[in-house]
Amino acid sequence: MPVVDLATVPLRSLNADLHKLPQNTNETHWTIRNPGGKHALAVGLDAPVTVEIEGHVGYYCGGMNKEATIVVAGNAGVGVGENMMSGEIRIKGDASQAAGATGRGGLLVIEGDASARCGISMKGIDIVVKGSIGPMSAFMAQEGNLVVLGDAGEALGDSIYEARLFVRGTVRSLGADCVEKPMEAADRTALAGVIARAGLSDDVSPDEFKLYGSARTLYHFHVDNASAY
Amino acid sequence: MTASLKPMPAAPLSDMPATAQTTPRFSATFDPHTISEIQRAAATGIYDIRGGGAKRKLPHFDDLLFLGASISRYPLEGYREKCGTDIVLGARFARKPIHLKIPITIAGMSFGALSGPAKEALGRGATIVGTSTTTGDGGMTPEERGHSQTLVYQYLPSRYGMNPDDLRKADAIEIVIGQGAKPGGGGMLLGQKISPRVARMRNLPEGIDQRSACRHPDWTGPDDLEIKIEELREITDWEKPIYVKVGASRPYYDTALAVKSGADVVVLDGMQGGTAATQEVFIENVGLPILAAIRPAVQALQDLGMHRKVQLIVSGGIRTGADVAKALALGADAVAIGTAALIALGDNDPRLEAEYAKLGTTAGAYDDWHEGRDPAGITTQDPELAARLDPVKAGRRLANYLSVLALETQTIARACGKSHVHNLEPEDLVALTVEAAAMARVPLAGTNWIPGSAGF
Numbered sequence: 001m002p003v004v005d006l007a008t009v010p011l012r013s014l015n016a017d018l019h020k021l022p023q024n025t026n027e028t029h030w031t032i033r034n035p036g037g038k039h040a041l042a043v044g045l046d047a048p049v050t051v052e053i054e055g056h057v058g059y060y061c062g063g064m065n066k067e068a069t070i071v072v073a074g075n076a077g078v079g080v081g082e083n084m085m086s087g088e089i090r091i092k093g094d095a096s097q098a099a100g101a102t103g104r105g106g107l108l109v110i111e112g113d114a115s116a117r118c119g120i121s122m123k124g125i126d127i128v129v130k131g132s133i134g135p136m137s138a139f140m141a142q143e144g145n146l147v148v149l150g151d152a153g154e155a156l157g158d159s160i161y162e163a164r165l166f167v168r169g170t171v172r173s174l175g176a177d178c179v180e181k182p183m184e185a186a187d188r189t190a191l192a193g194v195i196a197r198a199g200l201s202d203d204v205s206p207d208e209f210k211l212y213g214s215a216r217t218l219y220h221f222h223v224d225n226a227s228a229y
Numbered sequence: 230m231t232a233s234l235k236p237m238p239a240a241p242l243s244d245m246p247a248t249a250q251t252t253p254r255f256s257a258t259f260d261p262h263t264i265s266e267i268q269r270a271a272a273t274g275i276y277d278i279r280g281g282g283a284k285r286k287l288p289h290f291d292d293l294l295f296l297g298a299s300i301s302r303y304p305l306e307g308y309r310e311k312c313g314t315d316i317v318l319g320a321r322f323a324r325k326p327i328h329l330k331i332p333i334t335i336a337g338m339s340f341g342a343l344s345g346p347a348k349e350a351l352g353r354g355a356t357i358v359g360t361s362t363t364t365g366d367g368g369m370t371p372e373e374r375g376h377s378q379t380l381v382y383q384y385l386p387s388r389y390g391m392n393p394d395d396l397r398k399a400d401a402i403e404i405v406i407g408q409g410a411k412p413g414g415g416g417m418l419l420g421q422k423i424s425p426r427v428a429r430m431r432n433l434p435e436g437i438d439q440r441s442a443c444r445h446p447d448w449t450g451p452d453d454l455e456i457k458i459e460e461l462r463e464i465t466d467w468e469k470p471i472y473v474k475v476g477a478s479r480p481y482y483d484t485a486l487a488v489k490s491g492a493d494v495v496v497l498d499g500m501q502g503g504t505a506a507t508q509e510v511f512i513e514n515v516g517l518p519i520l521a522a523i524r525p526a527v528q529a530l531q532d533l534g535m536h537r538k539v540q541l542i543v544s545g546g547i548r549t550g551a552d553v554a555k556a557l558a559l560g561a562d563a564v565a566i567g568t569a570a571l572i573a574l575g576d577n578d579p580r581l582e583a584e585y586a587k588l589g590t591t592a593g594a595y596d597d598w599h600e601g602r603d604p605a606g607i608t609t610q611d612p613e614l615a616a617r618l619d620p621v622k623a624g625r626r627l628a629n630y631l632s633v634l635a636l637e638t639q640t641i642a643r644a645c646g647k648s649h650v651h652n653l654e655p656e657d658l659v660a661l662t663v664e665a666a667a668m669a670r671v672p673l674a675g676t677n678w679i680p681g682s683a684g685f
Contacts, residue, residue: 015463039456044393044464060447060460064393078456079447083391098447102388104432120446121388123432140442142432162434219437220420223274 280598292665319470330359339365342505352376354627409502412476499545506599527560550637
């Protein structure tokens, strides 16, 4: 049960120690004190351990995470969980821009609000935001599920591919080629699964959400789409 | 006298000799290619997309000459005295810098744009001569990692296929801001080449026309880039050299900002640098020729005291050892080749002329790489076409070509009295045109005039 105080231990040393952990490590629970908004905290982890961070983190916390569970008792800066592959990242506070950007797997839960470009270029990650998300979220989103219990800002899902966007509240506006879609049984099952993994089954029902996804009209270059390019 | 001033009676048209008519005159402004482009646009309603780099005539290395040795400086013996070509990249911050035997690397080209055998051939050829290859906008394939001894992993705006395991397997990381063919533009791969495997690697539906992002999704500007570089270094435990690649547009400031952001290496790509697919209007009208970009970039490194500490790799139109030597003399540490490497593999081979004719083109002009019907089997995802390229033989051809480039570079360096190709300097060069003299900041041949420098 290591406890690391970043007021005295260099970030480099902490990340190096976390990278050295084997798959079957006994040191499965780490507590990080005084994170002080440092960037690149707990990035590139590759073992099934839990890292609890007692405070705010800077840019790219948990970037490219595999298998680890990272809990931030505070707010997160730009690009939290960027390109994560698996595991779980939970932010107790708010998240800045580009939360979960390009993520390919795993679960990112933001208990507060997320800023602009949440889930940009997401590629398979599941993102749950208990609050609201900012403009241009899920831009060019390719795969995965973005679940928003609050509202979404302007241009949601602009140029979206096959990701699914579930929003409970209002959507300020939809981006190019993003449309509301009927929720099929498979979509509902996927949504219920993500809600359950986020531990929110008692708080919300899949029936409260609307589904947004790609109209697939920009998938091929065509003269009639000239205004959208 | 007066009789001769009388106008000749008009002859009937049928009697007019053929020489009385002028030859058809094409407009310099509306030349045949331009007219065909207007006709094509009117017929299709969509811009022209093609592969390759700028095809227009540009000031280039051809406009420079070396002075060679003379009474005041003496040359090295061609085959007896050593002339080094090795290079170290990434010693500024990386714990494991890259050592290459020659200062000529293979530029980033994706699996997707190129076939699997073509990527394998690049790896084989580069490995034989001791240099590196680079992934592209589509992730790292096991074949490529397996056949390339030194592999640079590109970190692009799209992040297709990006994952930490491949990042840790790479020998260096290249953060791509832009490329010479399209500074400010994202990647493009048309549906014909989004095969099931390519689609899976990129998390895209099969067969769609892919338009990659042109900006990175999670950082904006040099202050963010510095933090992004810190993150990549932390993920890889500060082992890997980190390159920053820019298309030539504002080379002084881009180089300075890349250095400020913590790059180990700056890669600068001129507008002659190729692309797998981009709008023709973009390729031909945006960016700088590499000749105009090297000196401002070197100046930025010198002003920051980082020349030779942060290495500069330049690309875009490198064809011969003379081009390599000129780029190095202007202050670059290495060059990268893309188009020339594909030609060495077998692209635009005249022996395939009949097949090029079927595609409405001719050997030497084939640039519809985005269509995926390459008769040489290089820029395709069609399994039958791809199988035409023998990766072992093609790799050998590339190795031969790279060896020739290195030998030619040494030949010029020795003639200039240099014991290492990096000792070439601007003072070894003169320019044949005023434009080249101004861009390369070397004197017009036979004068001491450098346009734009003090006194004029």
